[in-house]
Amino acid sequence: MKKFHIVGLLGFLLLGAGFFACSEDAPNEPTIFPTTPVKRNAFEQWLDKNYRNPYNIDFKYKLEDGETNLTYNLVPADSAKTAKLAIITKFLWFDAYAEVLGDEFLKRNSPRVIQAVGISGYSRNGETIGSAEGGYKVTLSKVNELTEETLRDYNVMTTYYFHTMHHEFTHILNQKKPYNTAFDQVTKEGYVSGNWFNISLRDANRAGFVSPYAMMNGGEDFAETLSFYVTYTPQQWQKILNTAGKNGAANIIQKLQLVKEYTSSQWGLDLDALRDVVLRRGSQVSTLDLEHFN
Secondary structure (H helix, E strand, O other): OHHHHHHHHHHHHHHHHHHHHHOOOOOOOOOOOOOOOOOOOHHHHHHHHHHHHHHOOEEEOOOOHHHOOOOOOOOEOOHHHHHHHHHHHHHHHHHHHHHHHOHHHHHHHOOOEEEEEOOOEEEOOEEEOEEEEOOOEEEEOOHHHOOHHHHOOHHHHHHHHHHHHHHHHHHHHHHHOOOOOHHHHHOHHHOOHHHHHHOOHHHHHHOOOOOOHHHOOHHHHHHHHHHHHHHOOHHHHHHHHHHHHHHHHHHHHHHHHHHHHHHHHHHOOOHHHHHHHHHHHHOOHHHOOOOOOO
16 A cells, blocks of 8 residues: 555656646747748749649759759849749649649659759750759759740740750659660660760761760660650651661660650550640640749
């Protein structure tokens, strides 16, 4: 009995101490954490609704040292032009994949950060319009060159933006599920690393590549082949094959087949179905309302 009373007393004291400790909810010293809600403008609220909430993506447009490559001399993206690009990116990249594969695919595989930058990065190896890092972040550059005239030109939009979106997303998919290295063997003698910028488009095509940059290495070749195919019209794609000649075209077609096998077997993605959706949506970009956040 005595033991019971002691244990009970200790329990009562501890319980009382617990109530006392819990009653001190407010700290006596100033907190280091923000206590007021973050104020977001209309564009940032739209980003929450269309990127952060459905896909857990942080779409950044204010230049942050921690999210940019300090090797380059970069400038911030114009906020109004970034807003337009964000609308286009969702329509032509995220909504296109969602239409073919569903939202869950994007929720699992989207980058966690999209960084918009005002201008491209330049080095002795040429111009860097975009990049993908570790399946985590995609950088889209050249935002400040988005003009009303540019918006009306599908070919320029493809070169600056559409192609880059799909190219960089291909890198993310490859980082999650590597492609068959048989792809690299098709034109293995043609990879020239950093010397790609000295090669003309015609010579690259005839060597079996869709672009000079594809000659950088196998990974870039894979991403270039996929992104050119899904953003180019059948007429534009055929022009590449015609320029490539018999042998070059055969190599490009062989690599495209390996790309299609990869997207189908690893991701359940019919690349031709995605291409149809991307081209249809690409033809509709000029009709988008880029002035209002719906």
